[in-house]
Amino acid sequence: MPLVAHNDLPTFDVLRKxxxxxxxxxxxxxQDIRELHIGxxxxxxxxxxxxxxxxxxxxVGSSNPIAQFFVYPFSLPQxxxxxxxxxxIDKYYFQFDDLAEQGLDALIITGANVINPSLVQEPxxxxxIEVVRWAKDNVASVFCSxxxxxxxxxxxxxxxxxxxxxxxxxxxxxxVLRQDHPLLRDVNTRFDAPHxxxxxxxxxxxxDAGCQVLAESDDVGVHLAVSPDQxxxxxxxxxxxxxxxxxxxxxxxxxxxxxxxxRKKLPRVPENFFSAEGxxxxxxxxxxxxxxxxxxLLAFPEDELRPHCDNTWGDTGKAIVNNWLGLVYQLTNxxxxxxxxxxxxxxxxxxxx
Numbered sequence: 269m270p271l272v273a274h275n276d277l278p279t280f281d282v283l284r285k286x287x288x289x290x291x292x293x294x295x296x297x298x299q300d301i302r303e304l305h306i307g308x309x310x311x312x313x314x315x316x317x318x319x320x321x322x323x324x325x326x327x328v329g330s331s332n333p334i335a336q337f338f339v340y341p342f343s344l345p346q347x348x349x350x351x352x353x354x355x356x357i358d359k360y361y362f363q364f365d366d367l368a369e370q371g372l373d374a375l376i377i378t379g380a381n382v383i384n385p386s387l388v389q390e391p392x393x394x395x396x397i398e399v400v401r402w403a404k405d406n407v408a409s410v411f412c413s414x415x416x417x418x419x420x421x422x423x424x425x426x427x428x429x430x431x432x433x434x435x436x437x438x439x440x441x442x443x444v445l446r447q448d449h450p451l452l453r454d455v456n457t458r459f460d461a462p463h464x465x466x467x468x469x470x471x472x473x474x475x476d477a478g479c480q481v482l483a484e485s486d487d488v489g490v491h492l493a494v495s496p497d498q499x500x501x502x503x504x505x506x507x508x509x510x511x512x513x514x515x516x517x518x519x520x521x522x523x524x525x526x527x528x529x530x531r532k533k534l535p536r537v538p539e540n541f542f543s544a545e546g547x548x549x550x551x552x553x554x555x556x557x558x559x560x561x562x563x564x565l566l567a568f569p570e571d572e573l574r575p576h577c578d579n580t581w582g583d584t585g586k587a588i589v590n591n592w593l594g595l596v597y598q599l600t601n602x603x604x605x606x607x608x609x610x611x612x613x614x615x616x617x618x619x620x621x
Contacts, residue, residue, distance in 0.1 A: 271329040272303075272338050277360045279322045283329060290329070291336065302334070304597060307372045307407075308341045309399060310361075311380035311392065311415070314353040315521055320378050323509040328376075331590040334597055340367055344399075346391040347380065368402055374596045375403045379414030379465075379507075387419050387429075397423055408599040410501045411592065414465055417503040421469055424495070425477035429467040437464040437515065438539025439580060440485045442506075449482055451494070451502070451591045459483075459584040461491050461506040462515060462541075469505065479503065492588070499595060508585030512577050515541050519550070520568050526557065534558065546576025 270289045273280035284290045306328060312320040325339050342362045343349075349357070377399075384390050400423060403410050412420050421427040444457045461483075471481050471490050478496035485491060488506075495501035507514070515538045522535035534557055537550040549572050 270336055271325065272336050274338050275360060277321075277341070279318070279325055282322060283326060286326075302336070302597070302601070303338060304335045304373045304593065304600065305338045305340065305371065307367055307375040308339055309364075309375065309377045309396075309416075310341050310343050311347055311396070312378050313381045314350050316518075317353050318356065319511075319514070319517065320509070323511055323514070324376055324378070326511075327509050327585060327589050328593065330586045331593050334594065337593075340372070342367060344392045344395045346395050348391075364399060368406070372403075372407050373600045374409050374411065374593070375399075375407050376411045377413065377416035377420075379416060382415065387415075387422055393419070404500070408596045409499055409592065411504070411589075412502060413504050413507060413509065417505055418467060418469060420501060421474070421477065421479075421503065424501070425479075427469055427473050427477060429469050431467055432465075435464070435466050435536065436468065436488050437518070437536075438462070439515070439541045440488045440506075440539070442483045442485045442491050444483050446480065446482045449480070449494075449498070450595060451492075451499075451588055452482060453587075453591050455584055455587050455591075460580040461485075461508060461584065462510045462581060463488050463491075463506045464515065464518060464538075465505065469503075474503070502592065508581065508588060510581070512579035512582075513574060516570065516573055516577050520570055523553075523557065523568050541577065542573065543576040543578070546573055549573055549576070 270291050271280065271283065272291050280290050308321065308324055310317060310321055310324075321341055325341075328337050328339055331337075340362045341360070342364050343357050344364075377396075380390075380392065382390055387393060396419060400410070400420060410420070418429045422429070439460050439462050442459055442461055444452050444455060444459075446452060447457065463485075468489055471484060474481050474490060474493045479493045480496075480498060481490050481493045483490075483492040491504065491506040493503040495503070519535060519538055522531065525531040526534055534554055537547060537554060542550055549569055553569050
């Protein structure tokens with residue numbers, strides 16, 4: 269599925285260098301292919317802002333070539349940003365009001381860092397819910413990642429997430445619970461997926477709200493659930509967008525936070541992520557942090573650990589997103605579909621396979 273570089277966002281050049289098909293706007297205009305317009309509400313903190321942007325645009329661009337994809341990143345001014353991140357957003361991101369007027373076919377909402385006990389106390393809560401309310405009636409589907417999932421189930425179902433005793437992060441095995449759901453077409457019945465979170469919404473909470481849980485881990489709980497209508501809102505507690513070194517970079521950031529005194533406890537090594545040799549390297553580093561001081565604390569072994577990072581979840585993430593975008597495509601072409609399939613019910617996306 270070709271991406272269209274409709275502005276100067278550096279991510280498009282990065283993806284080209286990585287071998288992705290990215291069309292410039294002039295070339296895209298001369299191709300007789302249906303367009304889909306996807307909003308990307310990026311709420312991630314500065315350190316992960318551009319990486320998250322690349323991960324999601326890469327995921328969209330890895331799908332089958334049924335359309336040209338225009339991805340529009342935007343953020344919320346209420347999020348606390350440094351000067352460099354603000355400059356990137358001002359230069360390359362879009363304004364929500366402009367996107368709402370233009371119209372979007374689907375929306376992706378990322379996670380975010382929070383500082384308050386309750387999500388409704390966060391400065392971004394009101395603006396986020398404004399976007400969500402608009403999306404409910406104006407896009408075919410909303411793809412939520414991590415914190416966004418917890419925010420939307422709070423908004424729609426008054427579900428309060430449960431704070432965990434320790435960070436739940438690493439790569440875990442999951443089982444598909446609904447093989448007949450079109451989002452899981454051609455997805456293995458067991459697959460890996462990364463998680464990185466301090467909070468959880470349980471399967472029981474999702475099901476009590478009428479949501480359908482599609483994939484779950486015995487170790488870390490729900491990975492993917494969908495809204496009661498089966499499609500309008502996708503709730504991911506895991507991170508299908510993560511690249512091979514995303515957890516490594518996060519591990520490094522957590523170590524730096526410990527070194528700077530921003531966090532008091534030593535970070536844990538992500539579970540089931542590194543090879544056995546990589547785990548030994550990571551555990552030795554953590555042990556050194558307990559006794560080292562000064563410049564020694566900054567010597568994070570990134571180059572040593574990189575060869576021990578395997579991506580065991582990417583194909584599954586791409587398959588689910590491919591299925592999602594295919595359904596978005598069909599729903600946004602519903603008038604034509606009803607012409608050839610008069611019995612299709614637009615309120616039942618399960619028919620749109």
